[in-house]
């Protein structure tokens with residue numbers, strides 16, 4: 001089946017610590033893979049949306065692992081290319097009492113060498129929806145050129161863009177390129193803290209004035225998300241979640257929101273599906289958690305506001321209080 005969504009970006013090998021604490025004290029690490037855009041592709045595939053990932057990996061074991069893991073997660077990797085000269089990037093997660101830190105080992109990586117030649121890929125050329133993020137724009141000049149070219153798209157292709165502000169990647173680059181990139185997309189996802197850091201405001205009307213181009217801005221806050229469309233604004237609270245580890249939750253939210261959009265859900269249900277997919281990732285230590293089974297998703301999407309407000313997501317499952 002041809003993918004409905006192609007997610008473009010860098011996917012890296014990931015080392016997840018066996019237990020919290022400074023890296024020098026961690027006895028061992030679990031090997032996984034992650035990258036914001038391929039996390040979205042995995043989240044979409046888990047929700048039943050045909051999804052592909054396009055990017056570059058090195059001709060090494062980490063690269064083979066990335067392709068194997070994504071394919072096992074139901075992601076089409078035919079548009080992925082193998083770089084004979086550069087290594088697959090790596091990040092190491094450090095977890096502690098004040099949250100998680102990502103340590104990147106990705107300078108000069110295969111993933112950072114993506115560029116406009118990817119536009120010739122038939123999977124990408126045919127995709128009705130392309131998902132991008134601000135991470136790719138920070139990786140290299142060629143990755144920024146590809147991002148710009150994908151946003152200068154044919155009229156029938158929808159582009160979603162998650163700001164994904166990663167200050168560590170912008171130290172030697174100019175982040176002012178981000179606002180016009182966001183404004184050229186159709187669906188923009190951004191966290192309130194990221195919006196404040198990059199655009200100087202997290203206030204929906206002010207963001208709309210700065211970004212008049214997209215059909216929808218989805219603003220994520222700690223306990224709610226707001227869709228700002230040309231027809232008005234819809235806000236939906238998040239369910240309660242017993243958080244284990246937050247990295248990857250924004251990508252899962254994007255996958256849920258996009259899946260809801262592709263299914264023609266109402267704005268409220270799109271936001272709920274985003275919250276549910278994010279919650280499933282918040283309750284696991286890695287970058288992606290399996291979404292709830294479809295019958296439960298359906299029940300939660302149509303739950304009353306009281307029943308939705310009484311929902312708690314835990315690693316052991318979802319609890320809906322009687323309403």
Ligand code: KDG
Pocket residue numbers: 010034035036037039091102135166247248249250251287
């Ligand atoms: O959103 C999760 C990502 O931050 C993680 O998978 C690593 O892609 C990554 C990045 O560049 O930070």
